Amino acid sequence: MNIKNLVKGILVGCSVILISCHQEDAKSDTLTAAANTAMDPLPSWNEGLAKQSIIDFVTKTTKEGSADFVPVVDRIACFDNDGTLWTEMPLPTQLYFVIDRIKTLAPQHPEWKNQQPYKGILEGDLKAAIAGGEKALMELLVTTHAGMTTDEFDKTVKDWVATATHPKTGKHYTEMVYQPMLELLDYLRENGYKTFIVSGGGIDFMRVWAEQVYGVPPYQVVGSSTKVRYDTTGAQPVLIKLAELNFNDDKLGKPVGIHEHIGKRPVFTAGNSDGDYGMLQYTTTGSGPRFGLYIHHTDAVREYAYDRESGLAKLSKGLDDAAKYHWVVADMQKDWKKVYPFDK
Amino acid sequence: MNIKNLVKGILVGCSVILISCHQEDAKSDTLTAAANTAMDPLPSWNEGLAKQSIIDFVTKTTKEGSADFVPVVDRIACFDNDGTLWTEMPLPTQLYFVIDRIKTLAPQHPEWKNQQPYKGILEGDLKAAIAGGEKALMELLVTTHAGMTTDEFDKTVKDWVATATHPKTGKHYTEMVYQPMLELLDYLRENGYKTFIVSGGGIDFMRVWAEQVYGVPPYQVVGSSTKVRYDTTGAQPVLIKLAELNFNDDKLGKPVGIHEHIGKRPVFTAGNSDGDYGMLQYTTTGSGPRFGLYIHHTDAVREYAYDRESGLAKLSKGLDDAAKYHWVVADMQKDWKKVYPFDK
Numbered sequence: 001m002n003i004k005n006l007v008k009g010i011l012v013g014c015s016v017i018l019i020s021c022h023q024e025d026a027k028s029d030t031l032t033a034a035a036n037t038a039m040d041p042l043p044s045w046n047e048g049l050a051k052q053s054i055i056d057f058v059t060k061t062t063k064e065g066s067a068d069f070v071p072v073v074d075r076i077a078c079f080d081n082d083g084t085l086w087t088e089m090p091l092p093t094q095l096y097f098v099i100d101r102i103k104t105l106a107p108q109h110p111e112w113k114n115q116q117p118y119k120g121i122l123e124g125d126l127k128a129a130i131a132g133g134e135k136a137l138m139e140l141l142v143t144t145h146a147g148m149t150t151d152e153f154d155k156t157v158k159d160w161v162a163t164a165t166h167p168k169t170g171k172h173y174t175e176m177v178y179q180p181m182l183e184l185l186d187y188l189r190e191n192g193y194k195t196f197i198v199s200g201g202g203i204d205f206m207r208v209w210a211e212q213v214y215g216v217p218p219y220q221v222v223g224s225s226t227k228v229r230y231d232t233t234g235a236q237p238v239l240i241k242l243a244e245l246n247f248n249d250d251k252l253g254k255p256v257g258i259h260e261h262i263g264k265r266p267v268f269t270a271g272n273s274d275g276d277y278g279m280l281q282y283t284t285t286g287s288g289p290r291f292g293l294y295i296h297h298t299d300a301v302r303e304y305a306y307d308r309e310s311g312l313a314k315l316s317k318g319l320d321d322a323a324k325y326h327w328v329v330a331d332m333q334k335d336w337k338k339v340y341p342f343d344k
Numbered sequence: 345m346n347i348k349n350l351v352k353g354i355l356v357g358c359s360v361i362l363i364s365c366h367q368e369d370a371k372s373d374t375l376t377a378a379a380n381t382a383m384d385p386l387p388s389w390n391e392g393l394a395k396q397s398i399i400d401f402v403t404k405t406t407k408e409g410s411a412d413f414v415p416v417v418d419r420i421a422c423f424d425n426d427g428t429l430w431t432e433m434p435l436p437t438q439l440y441f442v443i444d445r446i447k448t449l450a451p452q453h454p455e456w457k458n459q460q461p462y463k464g465i466l467e468g469d470l471k472a473a474i475a476g477g478e479k480a481l482m483e484l485l486v487t488t489h490a491g492m493t494t495d496e497f498d499k500t501v502k503d504w505v506a507t508a509t510h511p512k513t514g515k516h517y518t519e520m521v522y523q524p525m526l527e528l529l530d531y532l533r534e535n536g537y538k539t540f541i542v543s544g545g546g547i548d549f550m551r552v553w554a555e556q557v558y559g560v561p562p563y564q565v566v567g568s569s570t571k572v573r574y575d576t577t578g579a580q581p582v583l584i585k586l587a588e589l590n591f592n593d594d595k596l597g598k599p600v601g602i603h604e605h606i607g608k609r610p611v612f613t614a615g616n617s618d619g620d621y622g623m624l625q626y627t628t629t630g631s632g633p634r635f636g637l638y639i640h641h642t643d644a645v646r647e648y649a650y651d652r653e654s655g656l657a658k659l660s661k662g663l664d665d666a667a668k669y670h671w672v673v674a675d676m677q678k679d680w681k682k683v684y685p686f687d688k
Contacts, residue, residue: 009444073555076563151602207607211417218607219420219538220563230599230622236629239603246604255574259494259583260590260607263551263562280575285580 001185041187044180044337050293050330054184057291060147060265062191068289070267072192077268078222078258078279079185081199083313084272084295086215087176087305090167094201097160099126101144138243146226146243150204153241157208171342174213179341181295184313185188193268198222198258200250200275205239221259224249230264250275255282270295273313280318284325292327294318302343377645379445385531387682388524389458392609394637398528401635405611406535412633413613414464416536422566422602422623423529423548425543427657428616428639429558431520433648434511436656438545441504443470445488446625458533482587482623486610490570490587497585501552515686523685528614529558542566542602544594548585566605568593598623614639617657624662628669638662643677 030053041058045051061070082088102112102121112118116135120129138240166176169342185195185244197206197216203223205326225246228239255278256264269276269283280292296315297306308316322329332339385402389395405414426432446456446465461480464473468625474480489497510520529539541550541560549568554560569590572583593601599622602610613620613627614637624636640659641650652660666673674682 010387073561194561196563203604203607217417218537219540219605221607223602228600228603230626231598232625237599237626239599239626252574255581255583256572259572260547260569263547263565281576282574282581282583 008021041190042162042180042183044183046337048335049330050335053328054187054291055080055291057289058187058193058269059192061289070289074264074267075188076196076262076264076266077188077189077193078182078262078270078283080271080276080279081197081201081223081296082275083268083274084276085181085185085197086173087178087303088313089176089297089306093173094205096164096167096173097157097205098144100160100164100177101156102140105143107317114286128142142243145202147202149238149240150228151238153204154208157205161209171340173341174209176340177213177339178295178336179343180336181270182214182341185216188268189215194220196222196258196262196266196267198249198254198279199212200224200248201238203249222249222257241288243336252278254279258282267291269293271298271318273310273315274317275313277318277321280327281325284327292322292325294322294327294329296329297329298331299336299339300334302339303332354649368628383392384522385534386527388527390679390681392679394679397672398531398635398637400611401633402531402535402537405633414633418523418608419532419535419537420540420606420608420610420631421532421537422540422606423525423611424615424617424620425541425545425567426616427641428614428620429437429521429525429529429541430517431522432651432657434640435593436545437517438549440517441501441549442484442488444504444508445500446484448686449487460503462520486587489546489548490585491554492571493582493584495582497548498552505553513686518553519677519686520641520684521557522680523682523687524680525614526558526685529560533614538564540564540566540602540606540610542593542598542613542623544568544592544598547593566601594619597624599626602626611635613637615662616641617654617659618661619657620664621665624671625659625669628671636666636669638666638671638672638673640675642675643680643683645677646680646683647676 003011022066042051060066060068061075063069063128079085082092087092099121102118102166105117106122109118112122116132117129117140120126121140125308130142133303161172161174165172170174188195194215197210197214197220199206199222201223203221203225206223207218208332211218212222227244227246229242231240247253247257254276258279265286266279266283267289268282268291271280280294283344284290284292284307294315296319297304299305306313307319308314318327330336379650389567404410404412405419407413416665423429425676426436430437443465446462446655449460450456450466453462455465461473461476461484464475465484466472473484494685505518506514509516513520533541539560541554541556541564543550543553543560543566545567547565547569550564550567551562554565555562570657571590573586575582575584591601598620600625609630610623610627611633612635615624616639620638624638627638628634638659640663641648651663652656652658662671663673
């Protein structure tokens with residue numbers, strides 16, 4: 001059990017977004033999207049190689065009689081979450097959840113004021129908080145993610161996403177999803193693809209809001225997890241989240257997570273960092289038509305620009321090998337007409 | 345890692361069926377079923393409490409405005425496999441697969457003739473084969489289920505189900521599925537329910553044929569599993585099945601497996617043994633309308649009769665507590681008009 005990797009997954013490499021639940025807005029967005037799709041399935045993508053490659057691929061794999069036709073049962077599409085479907089900068093959203101939870105719980109723990117890693121979190125000194133390394137990170141994780149029932153955790157996440165906002169934009173985290181990717185999810189689903197999230201982030205954290213935000217139901221979310229235990233000692237049987245790693249869904253773990261949860265090699269996969277290299281490779285080395293998409297963060301004005309030097313979400317090996325594997329690299333600055341649904 | 349439980353799950357408590365793949369037959373069956381459903385959604389169920397309870401439940405949970413209405417996103421139905429969807433006697437199907445694999449591989453292993461547990465398998469003396477206990481069972485499991493790629497395993501299972509037949513009926517194992525349960529799966533799906541298999545049997549074993557036989561895609565199959573490793577050393581990256589338990593999806597593991605794979609408490613669950621007690625309990629102790637169904641094997645003529653004294657699939661605690669949890673116990677002899685699709 002390498003808890004270090006889970007902690008890393010959550011505190012460094014993960015990426016998860018939170019729910020704002022403006023259902024009315026969502027509905028009108030959907031209607032607009034549907035109307036647009038009739039004309040252009042990807043209206044927020046600029047014309048170019050990335051957009052055309054996607055449309056060509058979906059067209060040829062769904063056209064009966066095409067040499068590249070893929071039966072509906074095999075139309076599996078996987079998406080990383082942090083940095084692929086929503087913003088993961090300046091810190092992954094799930095880390096903000098950890099920080100806010102510590103602050104919320106602090107009044108019940110006066111001793112935290114003088115005790116790391118809590119002291120650092122409470123004083124806004126993240127560096128001091130994580131100076132204790134793996135042990136400190138593990139303590140934060142356990143305090144915020146374990147020792148409660150799954151229902152209690154769900155409610156905590158739900159309440160948090162309804163109120164928490166991004167430090168730069170002031171928007172709810174679930175509003176900071178990429179409009180071009182929402183269109184891509186819709187476009188694939190309209191063409192018989194099943195869309196899955198395959199993220200290093202926490203599976204229980206994502207499942208709370210993924211259906212409403214992305215249209216991806218809980219059973220199509222793959223992520224990192226701690227073990228749970230079925231407990232029948234109380235009045236009602238519950239599942240309790242334990243402080244023990246169950247699965248680390250990152251890097252070479254992603255193809256494994258895909259196999260465990262989906263049981264089929266995907267046809268289409270999108271990611272944005274070297275943590276997604278394994279699943280893009282697993283996808284596109286299968287026989288028949290396959291599509292690998294990298295989202296390249298090139299837009300420091302509308303979002304964030306980072307790749308080879310990023311400590312949080314490095315994209316280096318993926319760029320080096322994109323041509324070799326025929327992966328399409330979407331340039332956010334050039335390929336995306338808008339980034340967020342709220343952009344004009 | 346309790347490999348003993350996995351082995352038990354596979355060699356004792358599991359239940360999985362194999363594919364015959366008569367696609368033409370399946371198609372005409374489906375058409376007939378669809379025609380029947382228009383009049384009676386469960387034509388192979390006799391009128392009675394079990395049938396009426398199911399229909400009442402589906403009706404009230406899908407009627408807009410009903411106090412018991414369940415939104416489509418929450419309509420999760422889970423089914424055990426062995427003994428619930430197909431026959432698990434005289435031995436669980438997956439055990440026949442193990443036996444046949446050993447026989448197939450034997451010519452490459454002349455030493456097996458004098459070496460247990462192989463000797464016993466080859467001579468038809470199962471008792472001698474498993475006299476070595478856990479170690480012997482583990483060896484059989486490893487030899488037949490690990491040390492190969494997932495693609496190789498899939499092909500092996502696929503080839504086997506296409507040819508293997510049940511010792512009593514001579515039918516393909518995938519023909520020995522319960523017609524009333526196929527109708528129930530269809531009926532639930534037609535009413536917006538997502539149907540999942542939650543079995544102690546091997547997840548990779550079931551996924552090969554579950555879609556064709558039950559209409560349940562691989563990502564809606566939950567089962568026991570060994571670990572897999574993503575391997576990039578060869579020309580094409582592959583997933584290799586390892587001789588190490590990953591998850592034992594039986595008894596108290598079933599609610600855990602449901603949480604890991606589905607992420608929601610089911611609304612409807614069907615099982616047939618005490619191995620399913622936990623998931624029925626987890627299901628029916630949730631708030632709002634819930635349904636727990638036990639299939640009681642009472643028909644020694646058309647199938648097999650077993651319950652409290654069964655070593656393979658004991659149903660005792662489930663019968664004791666059925667009334668307490670308001671579980672419906674379907675009596676195969678009385679409640680089922682026919683057992684198999686091929687019955688007249």
